Amino acid sequence: MIRTRRYGLCVSVIVMIAVLSPVYMMAQRELVDSFPLSFYPMFRGLRPDRARINYVTGYDRDGVEIPIPLEYVTSGSMNLGRRQINRAVAKGAKAQTDLCRRTAVRLRKSSSPTMRRIFEVRVVSAEFYASRYLRGDRTPMSSRVLASCRVRGGRP
Amino acid sequence: MKKRLADFWFEPAPAARLAILRLIIGAFAVNLFLGNRIKLLAPMRFPESMFEPVGVIRLLSGPMPAQLLPPLVTIATIFAVAFWLGLFFRFTGPVFAALLWWILTYRNSWSMIFHYENVLVLHVLVLALAPSADDFSVDALRRRARGGNAECYGWPIKLMNLITVGTYAFAGFAKLTGPTWKEWPTGEVVRAWIAHDQLRKTVLGSHSSDVIVAIYDQKWMFFVFAVGTLILECGAPIALVNRRISRVWAAGAFLMHWCIYFIMAIIFPYHMFGFIFVPFFRVEKILEWRPLRWIVGPQNQVSD
Incomplete structure (x- = not known):
């Protein structure tokens, strides 16, 4: 049966309809992406130059900023980590402090000399211009510290 | 017919x-x-x-x-x-x-x-x-x-190739059917897109590429990249016409993924290592090696 032309035609037609089904998804009022059939909604929008980013960063005893790699902050990919941070920020003070403390605990266990220099962890919400940032001006337009906590054992 | x-x-x-x-x-x-x-x-x-x-x-x-x-x-x-x-x-x-x-x-x-x-x-x-x-x-x-x-x-191989070109074509059509369709061919959308992505990755402490920092003000590069991408994606169905065109298209798409990797540090393993394109080739020829x-x-x- 699997070697007949009729079988080949049936499988081909079904798969072709499935492959073309994202056309139907695109026609829907509410655009919802799917897997493994997609209409690639991320390509349809414009990414603004001005962006608010919630992130977790570190400071040494002298107040010098030390960026914290995402794996110390959340689990999973960059997008998943970003969403976990955003969710904590949206939930309010307690969730922000929890995120800060969890990061501090992970930093305490780190064997990296750079990470061990971190004395204070801050959860920050800041606005940047992507164009300025890429040209070297890394100062946020505005920024707000939402939570901060100390990393015990942080070295001066 | x-x-x-x-x-x-x-x-x-x-x-x-x-x-x-x-x-x-x-x-x-x-x-x-x-x-x-x-x-x-x-x-x-x-x-x-x-x-x-x-x-x-x-x-x-x-x-x-x-x-x-x-x-x-x-x-x-x-x-x-x-x-x-x-x-x-x-x-x-x-x-x-x-x-x-x-x-x-x-x-x-x-x-x-x-x-x-x-x-x-x-x-x-x-x-x-x-x-x-x-x-x-x-x-x-x-x-x-x-x-x-x-x-x-034969038909399963043709069907696999149809799936491949179909996904590329959808990615291309998504760019040309969205609200930014006019700006896409100028390269401005892709430039803003990559810049935003780089900003997020750097601030969040994720893996990123420094190539974008070096080329950000070379607008012509983004124009070439955007037009090339649109041609490859929207023109993907042409790869089904004959074997020679399909190989040229596959080479172009392969190159595109490596460019994306160098500029955005995004890895598409199935594409970058050519697995997605092998059905376009007479792979049994390797037996003559x-x-x-x-x-x-x-x-x-x-x-x-």
């Missing part, structure tokens, strides 16, 4: 071509399970609130019990090896395709869809539903019979 279309679609092909595609794509799938077990099990660590079911996972009312995932991934790994070896393929092939579909869709149901896995799932599905273990498989060894040159080995000729023996040479 109908006859010409049928002759095109059911053009005979050697069983070895489809079987070697199973070996190549199957090897990628086996590696996915053996080398990425931690990533596949990652949903166990994610908070339940991050669960956003997509595709077939929408059938679930909530996340699967966490303890179910490790045995499921182990079973899928065993079936992946059976798929690759062509062992009891009529059973293991479709079961593996279903498991791959389920497990990858489940992983993609946690906040982000990894679009680079789309084509892998569909390619494996086509291979699983086709007689791709009629050669170079344990089943063929057991039967002591090998498939020859027949139309049942001297070391392989020695291994498979002269009786195993394939003629088209």
Whole structure:
């Protein structure tokens, strides 16, 4: 049966309809992406130059900023980590402090000399211009510290 | 017309071509399970609130019990090896395709869809539903019979290529049917897109590329990149017309993914290492390579 032309035609037609089904998804009022059939909604929008980013960063005893790699902050990919941070920020003070403390605990266990220099962890919400940032001006337009906590054992 | 279309679609092909595609794509799938077990099990660590079911996972009312995932991934790994070896393929092939579909869709149901896995799932599905273990498989060894040159080995390859060009075409049409369709060909949208991505990655402390910093003010580069991408994506269906065009297109698309990697540090393993493009080639020709000729023996040479 699997070697007949009729079988080949049936499988081909079904798969072709499935492959073309994202056309139907695109026609829907509410655009919802799917897997493994997609209409690639991320390509349809414009990414603004001005962006608010919630992130977790570190400071040494002298107040010098030390960026914290995402794996110390959340689990999973960059997008998943970003969403976990955003969710904590949206939930309010307690969730922000929890995120800060969890990061501090992970930093305490780190064997990296750079990470061990971190004395204070801050959860920050800041606005940047992507164009300025890429040209070297890394100062946020505005920024707000939402939570901060100390990393015990942080070295001066 | 109908006859010409049928002759095109059911053009005979050697069983070895489809079987070697199973070996190549199957090897990628086996590696996915053996080398990425931690990533596949990652949903166990994610908070339940991050669960956003997509595709077939929408059938679930909530996340699967966490303890179910490790045995499921182990079973899928065993079936992946059976798929690759062509062992009891009529059973293991479709079961593996279903498991791959389920497990990858489940992983993609946690906040982000990894679009680079789309084509892998569909390619494996086509291979699983086709007689791709009629050669170079344990089943063929057991039967002591090998498939020859027949139309049942040609259409699955055409279907895999159709899936490939279809996904590229959709990516292209998405750019030209969205609200920014006018700006896309100028390169401004892609420039803003990459800049935004770089900003987020750097501030959040994720892996990023410094190439974008060096080329950000070279607007002409983004124009070339945007136009090239649109031509490759929207023009993808032309690759189905003939073999020579398909190879040129595959080379262009292959190059595009490496450019994306250097500029955005985004890895598309199935694309960047050429797995997605192998169905465009007469892969059985590798058997003419001297070391392989020695291994498979002269009786195993394939003629088209």
